[in-house]
Amino acid sequence: MARGRPASRATMSVNAEQVRHVAKLARIAMSDAEVEAMVPEFNNILHWVEQLAEVDTDGVEPLTAVIENHLRLRDDVVDDGNCRDDILKNAPDAQHGFFAVPKVIE
Amino acid sequence: MVSDYRIKGATGDWEVVVGLEVHAQVVSDAKLFSGAATAFGAEPNTQVSLVDAAMPGMLPVPNCECIRQAVRTGMALDAVINRWSRFDRKNYFYADLPQGYQISQLYHPLVGPGEVEILLDEKDENSVKQIGIERIHVEQDAGKLMHDQHPTMSYVDLNRSGVALMEIVSRPDMSSPAEAGAYLRKLRAILRYVGSCDGNMEEGSMRADVNVSVRRPGGELGTRTETKNVNSVRFVMAVIEHEARRQVDLIEEGGEVAQETRLYDPDKNVTRTLRSKEDAHDYRYFPDPDLLPLELDEAFIEECRASLPELPDDKRKRFEGLGITPYNASVLTAEVETARWFDALLDAGAEARQAANWVVAELFGALNRLGKTIVDAPVSPQQAAELLGLVADGTLSGSLAKQVFEIMLDTGDDAGKIVDERGLKQTSDTGEIDAKIDEILAANADKVEQYKAGKEALFGFFVGQTMKAMAGKANPQMVNERLRAKLN
Secondary structure (H helix, E strand, C coil), X not given: CCCCCCCCCCCCCCCHHHHHHHHHHCCCCCCHHHHHHHHHHHHHHHHHHHHHXXXXXXXXXXXXXXXXXXXXXXXXXXXXXXXXXXXXXXXXXXXXXXXXXECCCC | CCCCCCEEECCEEEEEEEEEEXXXXXXXXXXXXXXXXXXXXXXXXXXCCCCCCCCCCCCCCCEHHHHHHHHHHHHHCCCCECCEECCEEEECCCCCCCCCEEEECCCCCCXXXXXXXXXXXCCCCCCEEEEEEEEEEEEECCCEEECCCCCCEXXXXXXXXCCEEEEEEECCCECCHHHHHHHHHHHHXXXXXXXXXXXXXXXXXXXXXXXXEEECCCCCCCCCEEEEEECCHHHHHHHHHHHHHHXXXXXXXXXXXXXXXXXXXXXXXXXXXXXXXXHCCCCCXXXXXXXXXXXXXXXXXXXXXXXXXXXXXXXXXXXXXXXCCHHHXXXXXXXXXXXXXXXXXXXXXXXXXXXXXXXXXXXXHHHHHHCCCHHHCCCCHHHHHHHHHHHHCCXXXXXXXXXXXXXXXXXXXXXXXXXXXXXXXXXXCHHHHHHHHHHHHHHCHHHHHHHHCCCCCHHHHHHHHHHHHCCCCECHHHHHHHHXXXXX
């Protein structure tokens, strides 16, 4: 089973439009100048990571941990929660026990 | 069996292709990745841990019970259980999602292909159709937004944030609203038998995304639309009907169906665009680095299998094997509470056929009238078994049993006590019956003449008069016999 191995090893690069798209997905406002500056930075990172693709990994199972380790599961026990004041403490606005945010209706 | 459901267009017939993605809330005490409670209806934000609120540095630890419930559900759907699965992050920003991503399973779901058997006609055992299940994956629910509490603000309650969901993805195997309805009802029944989801659609424990496309009969698949978050069987059926019609009209007017996400408005019974493909989310899935792969050992799998109850289809077949009609068997197994009540009635010694007829006709009728469900039925299975036993041994006639049952509903008393106290026993005393018959025949000499002259329909009249004279307590079979002896 190929577990999440990249299907293609073609060289990736991004342009200004893609940088804007990523910024929008991350809800980050960027000026045109910042976008322009970011394009080569993104491409440098991509290029650097792509060096990994030069290693032949055919037939090698993806490594999920460097030491033998298994996912620990918890029992179905309620032992947390009931800390509304803590939860809401960092909220810019809270009313009647709710987080209050600018109206969002999709 | 092939569906003959067609949309009649101006240019000919169209076939509908439907697939459903059902989100079912998993029954567990604690959330999927935290120890906060899942109970419905708590005060806002009281069932939220620092993990659910996505405070920095918090790490998810999967709840074993949620995994177990999803595996048991997969087994009940005859599905492949993947010993190795993994959690992925689905990234998007919304006010009800503090993490900025939902932990889900895109690439390697916990449960693989399975199937659900539906009956296209409830009264016809042979009208079977298999609906394919593509996969079930486990994921986190989001919080709840309230938009109507404040003019400019939305309120966020994270109590539901992090509660475990199973997303059950069907194959596009349904070809009518009725098939989709039957599938959803069957799926809901199975989940409730298994106990992995309470199936409460009003509280949002089960909701469906409905994928619909149309095509010429047997032709290439058309472009599909997805209508999100439909929360009742009736609405799912309405969405399919409406959306298929809309697509056919659009195509026949020269337009094209756009692949898009739509919303259903039950008040107006229309669907409308939520977002088009161009604005579609770009979820940038990737494996969640906070979670190792989920590996199941055989002991866990075996424990899950051993814990499965008898499922609706098996129960239905067992009931039919006891001589119960297919229709009754299907009615008695549709809801897990009914099936359990009926099993208790059998355990209390009731004869299966008679008991099935009585539950479907008398008990359901009474519950309907009283606005009650089987769970709060005023009579227990043991009391019902006693009543049916009194019919079986000839103590009560059918009509006396109805009277006794009414009194049981009113008073909560046992059938035997009612019979003793009120003298409602049927009489098989031939002397008493003969005496009454003689009186009736003497008082209706003209009708006796007519009967003897060939007007045989009058026999029913004599039976009725005799029963009336005996205050309904005569054994009807005995009355028939004695009347025949005297008249012929």
